[in-house]
Amino acid sequence: MSGAELTLRVHAFQSMGTVDGPGVRAVIFLQGCPLRCACCHNPDTWDPAGGINTDLDTLLHRIERCRPYFGPAGGVTVSGGEPLMQAKALLPLFRRLREKGIHTALDTSGCRLDDAVRTLLAETNLVLLDYKYTNDTDYRRYVGMPMDDVDHFLAYLQEKGIETWLRHVYIPTLNDNDASLSRLCKIGEAHSCVTRIELLPFRRLCLEKYREMGIPFPLADIREPTAAELDALRERYPKLTI
Ligand code: SF4
Structure with missing residues (x-):
């Protein structure tokens, strides 16, 4: 099959991303997600029929144009939506990137672990x-999947020795308590594959997007964390990257 025949459903392509993995990165946001996280900032990625079919050669061409900016640490991150939903179609892209010596990262909820996903993770x-x-309880209520699923996914990453960063949106009133943050640190410590735990402060920037789409933002009444609160967290939890 040629590169032109392999297509991915792409929501957006960002050429100089600096917040989704190490260094400067090309970030490909794929379309389609089976979850409905209460804190989701990208409801426009949910519909698997949205986005644009993009072939492998086009993606590789765009990535090559960004490559001079990657430096030694950067590379390509595939995010979403939920990229695991297109695991099979993503595989040839990741294989080509690895052949070219380009670092590959996958930003995922860990909601699916089947043969296609295992092959992609390799x-x-x-x-x-x-x-x-x-x-x-909160996983089921605010994400729509059992916590067991993400734990199994993490256990698999540990078994295969795949470097992992945990990412945790810090949401006042929902998961901003010490018990929850201490548990998060312990989960990280218990897995040697975890090299970083990132705390991402909850933001309300997506409100307008929800309004435009005519759907309610479930966390519309929740405030953003203050700078002082985040400074205090940095002191109390030095193991977290905030
Ligand atoms: S997994 Fe990501 S894209 Fe899907 S609903 Fe949750 S936050 Fe949104």
Whole structure:
């Protein structure tokens, strides 16, 4: 099959991303997500029929144009939506990137672990794993999946020795308590594949997007954390990257 025949459903392409993995990166946001996280900032990525079909050669061409900016640490991150939903179609892209010596990262909820995903993970240098809550009740209520699923995914990354960053959106009133943050740190410590735990402050920037789409933002009444609150967290939890 030629590169032109392999297509991915792409929501957006960012050429100089600096917040989704190490260094400067090309970030490909794929379309389609089976989850409905209460804190989701990208509801426009949910519909698997949205986005644009983009072939492998086009993506590789765009990535090559960004490559001079990657430096030694950068590379390509595939995010979403949920990139695992297109694991099979992503595989040839990751294989080509690895052949070219380009670092590959996958930003995922860890909601799916089948043969296609396992094969893709074998070509992945780094997983940015959303670890949104530290108890099953909140996972089911605010993400829409059992916490067991993300734990199994993390256990698999540990078994295969795939470098992992945990990413946790810090949401006042929902998961801003010490018990939850201490559990998150312990989960990281218990897995040697985890080299970083990132705390991402909850932001309300997506409100307008929800309004435009005519759907309610479930966390519309929740405030953003203050700078002083984040400074205090940095002191109390030096193991977290905030
Ligand atoms: S997994 Fe990501 S894209 Fe899907 S609903 Fe959750 S935050 Fe949104």
